[in-house]
Amino acid sequence: MPSEANRKQDKEIMAAQARQVIDVFHEISTLLNADLDRQTLSICISLIENGVNPEALASVIKELKKDAEETQKEILQSRGQR
Amino acid sequence: MAHIAKLGALTDELVALLTSASADGEPAKFNAHKESALRALRNHNYPRTNQFDVWNRLDGLDEKFRVYNEDQLADALKERLQKISRLEGKWSSEILHLLLELSDKPLANSKLKD
Known part of the structure; x- marks a missing residue:
């Protein structure tokens, strides 16, 4: 039966491996100019691992970014009018 | 059920990160974004990745x-x-x-x- 220390060590190795995978995907994302920060990318990876379709996720991300930009513009415009 | 809850929690985080809207600060806007994102993720016509x-x-x-x-x-x-x-x-x-x-x-x- 594995000891508590072994289990802890296994968990640490798995966490380090997961971090390494996210790091490499983040580098690829930068090379492809996909404009995703590390935290957003790691949520996207979790969503994909939970069965979400990548194309559907990409369209959701584009839509959310567009909405955020529009909101930002509205805020800047309302500040300019004051 | 647990799967839907997990998707919901991850979508919450995604919406919060990308729109800077929070469930506490702007609940109506946040929920509208979340509902539309969840609908788009669950009901789509995209084929599986080749x-x-x-x-x-x-x-x-x-x-x-x-x-x-x-x-x-x-x-x-x-x-x-x-x-x-x-x-x-x-x-x-x-x-x-x-x-x-x-x-x-x-x-x-x-x-x-x-």
């Missing part, structure tokens, strides 16, 4: 970088793709598919120093 198509698109990008004399960019991408093939197995094609869909003119905009 891993051969993804790798063909990446090969095409490699070739394009080299044709336009961006060999360093092509080498950097190739090195990372080789690393990913060694590290991650099951979802690599789907994650790369997402990155390709979000990719915005990498030849013109990607810089190696980034």
Whole structure:
């Protein structure tokens, strides 16, 4: 039966491996100019691992970014009018 | 049920990160974004990822970088793709598919120093 220390060590190795995978995907994302920060990318990876379709996720991300930009513009415009 | 709850929690985080809207500060706006995102993720007509198509698109990008004399960019991408093939197995094609869909003119905009 594995000891508590072994289990802890296994968990640490798995966490380090997961971090390494996210790091490499983040580098690829930068090379492809996909404009995703590390935290957003790691949520996207979790969503994909939970069965979400990548194309559907990409369209959701584009839509959310567009909405955020529009909101930002509205805020800047309302500040300019004051 | 647990699966739906997990999707909901991850979508919450995604919406909060991308729109800077929070469930406490602007609940109506946040919920509208979340509901529309969840609907789009669950009801869509996109086909499943074709891993051969993804790798063909990446090969095409490699070739394009080299044709336009961006060999360093092509080498950097190739090195990372080789690393990913060694590290991650099951979802690599789907994650790369997402990155390709979000990719915005990498030849013109990607810089190696980034």
